[in-house]
Amino acid sequence: MSETARRAGVSPQYLSEMERGLKEPSSEMIAAVAGALDVTLIDLTLAVADSLRSAQSDVSRGATCSAAYALAA
Incomplete structure (x- = not known):
């Protein structure tokens, strides 16, 4: 670093x-x-965007699982 x-x-x-x-x-x-x-700024921007999409996808899946468990209870 x-x-x-x-x-x-x-x-x-x-x-x-x-x-x-x-x-x-x-x-x-x-x-x-x-x-x-x-790296170019465009490559850096695309990498950040991909990372944010992945994180959002993880959060969405977690919320769906939590809701499913709440409904099952």
């Missing part, structure tokens, strides 16, 4: 906080991190 932070021009702590959602980076900072990771 420290190599990625160095290449992006941020501290490892700041990068870690970005990863954990504790910082809201500017678009320039996101572009710098994407460049440091050797």
